[in-house]
Amino acid sequence: MIRIALIGNPNSGKTTLFNALTGGHQRVGNWPGVTVERKSGTFHHGTSDFELVDLPGIYNLLSTDAGDALDEQIARNFLLTADIDAVINVVDASSLTRGLFLTSQLLELDIPVVLALNMMDVADRHGVHLDPYRLSTSLSCPVAPMVASRREGLGILKDVLSNSIDQPTVQTGLRLPDLEGAIAKTIEALEHAGVTRHLRFHAAALLDGDVQAFARVSAVAPPEVDVDIGSDSLSIARYNSIDQLLKGTMRTTPVRRTVTDMIDAVVLNRWLAFPVFLAVIYLMFMFTINVGSAFIDLFDLSAKALFVEVPRQLLQAAGLYDWLVVFLADGVGGGFQLVATFIPVIGCLFLFLSFLEDSGYMGRAAFIVDRLMRQLGLPGKSFVPLIVGFGCNVPAVMATRTLDNRQDRILTTIMAPYMSCGARLTVYALFAVAFFPNNGQNLVFGLYFLGIAVAVVSALLVRRYLMSGDVSTFVMELPAYHLPTVRGLLLHTWHRLKGFVLRAGKAIVTVVVVLNVVSSVGTDGSFGNQDTEKSALSAVGKALTPIFSPMGIEPHNWPATVGIFTGIFAKEVVVGTLDALYSGPPAEPDPEFDLWSSLAAAWATVPVNLAVLSDQLTDPLGLDLGDLSDSAAQAADQDVATSTLDAMRAGFATDLAAFSYLVFILLYIPCVATIGVVYKELGGFWATFSTAWSLIMAYTLAVLCFQIGSAIGAPEGVLRDSLAMIGYMVAVQVIGFSLLIRWGRRYAKPPELIPLTNIG
Structure with missing residues (x-):
């Protein structure tokens, strides 16, 4: 079975896409050693069966301190250690700059990446117009535009996924002009130390000051591999490259006030927010x-x-x-x-x-x-x-x-x-x-x-x-x-x-x-x-x-x-x-048991209980105990x-x-x-x-x-x-x-x- 990792930012529609692809064929458990929920599912396309593993929603694969969030650790370690055939990276088309930051890190792994460009309808309403073909060419990875909530583009995504596995393209990653020299030197040092997998990712991680990268590499790499230049420099370089890439693949048009803006004017209003909440x-x-x-x-x-x-x-x-x-x-x-x-x-x-x-x-x-x-x-x-x-x-x-x-x-x-x-x-x-x-x-x-x-x-x-x-x-x-x-x-x-x-x-x-x-x-x-x-x-x-x-x-x-x-x-x-x-x-003694009478009595309770809902509108907790001085009536109510x-x-x-x-x-x-x-x-x-x-x-x-x-x-x-x-x-x-x-x-x-x- 072909194993696929599903990853993306929170609120990118990742869970919606997971449900759309797998339907009811899902399994829920925990990640090994922790109590964080692990979801996986299966789907069939063409002549192949796929297992889809839903990774936690994250913004960044790198770790700048030893106590980073557990979700990031789980996603990073699964991508680096598990046997994966491809990665589906879900990106919110209306927030590409933020979403492509994670994409730029995924492209540095030795794993085929397919970009699921989700929420195209939202992007269009926000005046964001994309050229998926140019975006695919610039990133050197397949791109599938879609609207997962309406199941639009699922067929295209499955076709693109199958093709990327059968005929994988060479992923060079997003070029970072100011740091390519430092990355090349670090890759050379890692190769000399015997590291053969995910070279560009580990090089970028070391330059970023990633503490987990040092822990992974320290067992095999010589001291001179430690070439930390600081996470800010690398992050700035990534965002600069993303901005340059989007200039040729995205155009924006002015839009009137969105529905989100109008709703937030009420629900986040200084005086109305708490009453609405x-x-x-x-x-x-x-x-x-x-x-x-x-x-x-x-x-x-x-x-x-x-x-x-x-x-x-x-x-x-x-x-x-x-x-x-x-x-x-x-x-x-x-x-x-x-x-x-x-x-x-x-x-x-x-x-x-x-x-x-x-x-x-x-x-x-x-x-x-x-x-x-x-x-x-x-x-x-x-x-x-x-x-x-x-x-x-x-x-x-x-x-x-x-x-x-x-x-x-x-x-x-x-x-x-x-x-x-x-x-x-x-x-x-x-x-x-x-x-x-x-x-x-x-x-x-x-x-x-x-x-x-x-x-x-x-x-x-x-x-x-x-x-x-x-x-x-x-x-x-x-x-x-x-x-x-x-x-x-x-x-x-x-x-x-x-x-x-x-x-x-x-x-x-x-x-x-x-x-x-x-x-x-x-x-x-x-x-x-x-x-x-x-x-x-x-x-x-x-x-x-x-x-x-x-x-x-x-x-x-x-x-x-x-x-x-x-x-x-x-x-x-x-x-x-x-x-x-x-x-x-x-x-x-208890009355003689009769199955059908018992089930009928059970169903008969539903309309009776629903009928009293109106009485609970002003007392949802049931704190009104009635006349407590009437012991006989209260005892009957308490059975x-x-x-x-x-x-x-x-x-x-x-x-x-x-x-x-x-x-x-x-x-x-x-x-x-x-x-x-x-x-x-x-x-x-x-x-x-x-x-x-x-x-x-x-x-x-x-x-x-x-x-x-x-x-x-x-x-x-x-x-x-x-x-x-x-x-x-x-x-x-x-x-x-x-x-x-x-x-x-x-x-x-x-x-x-x-x-x-x-x-x-």
Whole structure:
């Protein structure tokens, strides 16, 4: 199979071209040794099969410092080390000067280059008129004019690509008159040292002061090869040559104000920019969380019927062991069910983000809030995942892949789980009814604010002690606006969603299997003891309850401890666990399972959920809890027994203990799906670090909350004990943080790509 590398500047239409060429024949993985997404696909033309590897969008192949961006390292090392038959360089025809800078570097490699001159329609609207034939002659490489968004020119590109492989032309690279002498001398020195591949590229890199080039060449080249003349001189020479080349291949005509200029006059207006941005974020939140959530019941109930109940019926009918039924139906099937519930929300998120990216607004949104986010050492783009986190932490973490810098992705991912999601709100509402009927709204607001504060503190501490370097300078290109194609949006969304299901889903299913088995097996070895006092999980909860006594959980209130463990499944499961353990098993058995009735019931939820969308326009987070003093109505809304509320009041000795429990629920381990996505996006270390850090923060702050509250106005003896516990928890926090930081400094090294030394 013929292997092709696809490369270009960001916003050049590279992804659109990749989707147009490969369609649904794509594979998504990670580049070796790092968690940066790697996409490849296949297509057929003539009698040949092609593999197309989509490299990260970059502006420059050279590296002027040792810590250059990971995307540049990946692209450069792949081009220099992989077995590639040709390179397709996608260039925005309306911004040729900038795009041809990367082209000039690619032409110095010993790899055939085909220039895909994309967005010819945009160039024409901007008054830019090109002569592709003259451009091809001047660059000594084939040029294919096209409009990838409309699939225009794909056939020409494929023909040109096949011809360049069958009959490769001699690529001399862009001539740099002032530096050709220095380049020739450097090439001569490299040849003398035994270097035989990519000679002109390595020579130019050495003259540019490229640190990676020195690392590659130092093993074989003599000291006299070090002839750094400075990157500015080489860059200026490249741009001068590009300007001379375009004088003979491009002409411009005056144009009236473009559509992009007219839109930017509003969305980047000094007074209107932020309100427009908030409106866009509001629409994204509504579409992702509220519209997406309208389909959650459909996916949840359908998946339960197909992956849990049907296997259970078949396995039980076959007379298989109970443990096997629990493992396959409740464990594996339950894992599939949990993954399925996130599909509509994540799908809606990716669809909206794809629209923002492809339309050109995402860069402007980042520009608008960049100054605010820079106070936390984050780029403006981080604002979007954090806002999404108030609906669900899973798509929030997935949304961090829109960030360009790995360090920014890490910090934003650490912050996102502290944004109080909708699942936590169900727990807050239950406790508000039981303990805070008169000021439940204030309670919820305080918890949301506490989560934001902890997220900010966590980001500042991690950046201070684990991240190297200053905040990167904000330099962003604002591309012209485009109307995305439906096909492109759906393809982009589908491949991102498939990546979540196939990759993060594995980790989610694994953890769900373990948790389901532990919650099902009884202390007597029997199975089917979920949410009962006889389960092994309940026994573990009883044994560990004394650990939580400093935050107000008494030994007799062990169901609260069990709720903490089941909350790892999903935070809304805490409500079901407390209801089952406080009120006992349901009086009526579950109705007999019928597949078609279950699927019909699942579909019936969609119109019901969509019908209430209008009520959510003014309260997308669902913070309006209604009349909390009506316990019976609130219990019915929460689908819990009224006796559960009474049992909760008896279990938690004081309102302060209940509030401290909510603080712990807010801050401790995010749900298994979020952990799985963090593992997928950042790797095992950061998933473990994030989990451990959240546990320390949750336990410490919950205990401090209870102890400080208990100390206020308490007798001398109680005050002394509370102060001792407060001092102890402060020490635990400091020690725990110090250990995590030491561990992090040892293992949280940024991924490094091994420089190629065998270049001869």
